[in-house]
Amino acid sequence: MxxxxxxxxxxxxxxxxxxxxxxxxQFYIGYQNIEGSALxxxxxxxxxxxxxxVVVFWMNLGSEKPVFxxxxxxxxxxxxxxxxxxxxxxxxxxxxxxxGIGPS
Amino acid sequence: MSxxxxxxxxxxxxxxxxxxxxxxxxxxAIWLFLMADVMTFAACVTVYAFTxxxxxxxxxxxxxxxxxxxxxxxxxxxxxTMLVALRAAKANDKAGAFRWMMITAGAGVIFTLLHIRDxxxxxxxxxxxxxxxxxxxAFGAAFYSITGFSLLHIxxxxxxxxxxxxxxxxxxxxxxxxxxxxxxxxxxxxxWLFIVPLVYLMNVAR
Numbered sequence: 001m002x003x004x005x006x007x008x009x010x011x012x013x014x015x016x017x018x019x020x021x022x023x024x025x026q027f028y029i030g031y032q033n034i035e036g037s038a039l040x041x042x043x044x045x046x047x048x049x050x051x052x053x054v055v056v057f058w059m060n061l062g063s064e065k066p067v068f069x070x071x072x073x074x075x076x077x078x079x080x081x082x083x084x085x086x087x088x089x090x091x092x093x094x095x096x097x098x099x100g101i102g103p104s
Numbered sequence: 105m106s107x108x109x110x111x112x113x114x115x116x117x118x119x120x121x122x123x124x125x126x127x128x129x130x131x132x133a134i135w136l137f138l139m140a141d142v143m144t145f146a147a148c149v150t151v152y153a154f155t156x157x158x159x160x161x162x163x164x165x166x167x168x169x170x171x172x173x174x175x176x177x178x179x180x181x182x183x184x185t186m187l188v189a190l191r192a193a194k195a196n197d198k199a200g201a202f203r204w205m206m207i208t209a210g211a212g213v214i215f216t217l218l219h220i221r222d223x224x225x226x227x228x229x230x231x232x233x234x235x236x237x238x239x240x241x242a243f244g245a246a247f248y249s250i251t252g253f254s255l256l257h258i259x260x261x262x263x264x265x266x267x268x269x270x271x272x273x274x275x276x277x278x279x280x281x282x283x284x285x286x287x288x289x290x291x292x293x294x295x296w297l298f299i300v301p302l303v304y305l306m307n308v309a310r
Contacts, residue, residue, distance in 0.1 A: 009188055016184045023180065023297070027173050030305030043301035050297045058183055058290045060283075068125040072135060079143050083150045091157065 015057045152246040163238030182211035193279035205269035212262030257292045
């Protein structure tokens with residue numbers, strides 16, 4: 001069952017250092033005077049890069065069969081994308097609260 | 105054993121079906137569990153993001169997130185120590201695998217204690233599930249539900265690490281089981297990497 005290669009831990013340490021640097025950058029950006037969606041896009045971009053590193057190298061998904069990788073990636077992205085349906089409605093509520101303009 | 109028994113035995117044990125995706129069933133099970141877990145976390149985060157976006161005066165109460173940075177480093181380091189444990193297990197180094205798993209579990213315990221300390225700090229400022237000193241009541245509910253769900257995973261993962269390590273040392277589990285718990289542990293670390301920007305960094309006081 002063991003699919004991860006029995007190589008040294010060099011690859012894992014390299015990924016670890018990348019993750020530490022990315023996290024430090026994420027915190028640095030968090031303290032900058034950046035507002036709203038611009039801040040979210042920046043910090044989440046780092047989060048996505050970090051998660052790809054973790055999933056591929058630390059959870060060893062990269063060494064699984066291609067059909068299984070496709071299954072996991074497609075299913076997970078589908079779930080995450082469908083959850084984004086709610087965004088438009090949250091903007092509608094925000095607009096209603098700020099301006100009083102709502103659905104008639 | 106008679107020939108009749110042998111024949112009956114052959115009939116009662118049908119050939120094993122190949123596991124889906126040609127990966128072992130335990131590993132498939134943990135991946136399916138994690139994909140379901142992604143849905144739960146995504147639901148929590150979506151509700152939080154929805155509420156935050158729709159609330160004009162959302163509070164930004166975090167003046168310093170240095171403790172959260174330390175917690176993140178602990179989580180990342182525990183991910184590395186878990187991989188060292190997995191590597192030791194695959195090399196049949198039982199003592200090494202057990203030691204590194206216990207170090208990982210120790211990191212999980214420290215993380216949990218720091219997390220509880222963070223919560224207590226919030227509570228001392230008057231942040232409850234349905235009230236806080238800064239305005240929108242949903243802030244407390246969102247904060248405690250998302251970080252609490254993560255904390256539940258991390259503390260549960262720590263217990264799982266200890267149980268698997270002890271059973272591995274006792275010979276009941278093997279390297280494959282450590283690989284399963286590694287996948288779960290890396291996942292809870294991954295989730296924390298999303299909670300930090302969304303819950304903490306987006307709410308740093310300016």
